Amino acid sequence: MPFAPGRPVLYRHIANGRVVAVRPCRVVLDDDRGLLLWLAGGSAVATEVATDGRGVRDMPFTEWVTLDHRLHETTWRGPAILKFLPRDGHNSVWFFHNAQDDFAAWYVNLEAPVARWDDGSAAGVDVVDQDLDIVVAPDRSWRWKDEDEFAERLALPEHYWVRDEAAVWAExxxxxxLIEAGTFPFDGTWTDFRPDPSWRVPHALPAGWDRPASR
Incomplete structure (x- = not known):
């Protein structure tokens, strides 16, 4: 069953079967095209860190895999984001706005869908972030992002959650x-989106945010 518009859902990253990032969002729509979510600035989030508080990007991956980790609850410091998870792709497309609330860029987060889940009081989508990304300007010029990070992690296949490098590049x-052709969702759809003013910023994660990862 689709998620109802306005429903709070959790967008969670899974790595090697464990939850490593949690972001509370609102459902904008859920239809044959896919799931559209709104992440408000200032939202409560959770991110996996080492026991000393450093994140995975604060050190070489060779060091990260030797450490113990924990989920750290914090606040989303980035801009508000509209996130589109298409039905037919292994990615999500994020719509960024600038300080004047004008559309600034698309960001393609390559990721593998794992599962939707609904416990009644809490619901969400679990995905595997595949690290390689694409940044797209409003004129649809684009560039790859995090190729070095992707290569660094692929060198440790016994620890990395991405199993098929070729499939990630192909996606x-x-x-x-689609970007170069200017077809949906890179055709201007939702670039003028504004959230429902009644949606409150979630300053705490809901009960059930740390449920086991879906498989």
Whole structure:
């Protein structure tokens, strides 16, 4: 069953079967095209860190895999984001706005869908972030992002959650064809989106946010 518009849902990243990031969002729509979510600035979030508080990007991956980790509850410091999870792709497309609330860029987060889940009081989508990304300007010029990080982690296959490098690159090139053609969702759809003013910023994660990862 689709999620109802306005419903709070959790967008969670899964790595090697464990929850590593949690972001509370609102459902904008959920239809045949996919799931559209709104992440408000200032939302309560959770991110996996080492026991000393450093994140995975604060050190070489060779060091990260030797440490113990924990989920750290904090606040989303980035801009508000509209996130689109298409039905037919292994990615999510994020819509960024600038300080004047004008559309600034698309950001393609290559990711593998795992599962939707609904416990009644809490619901969400679990995905595996595949690290390689694409940044797209309003004129649809684009560039790859985090290629070095992707390569660094692929060098440790016993610890990395991405199993098929070629499939990730292929999905990226498939999306680039959509970008260059200016087809949905890179055709201007939702670039003028504004959230429902009644949606409150979630300053605490709901009960059930740390449920086991879906499989």
């Amino acid at each position: 990226g090139h498939r999306v680039i064809e």
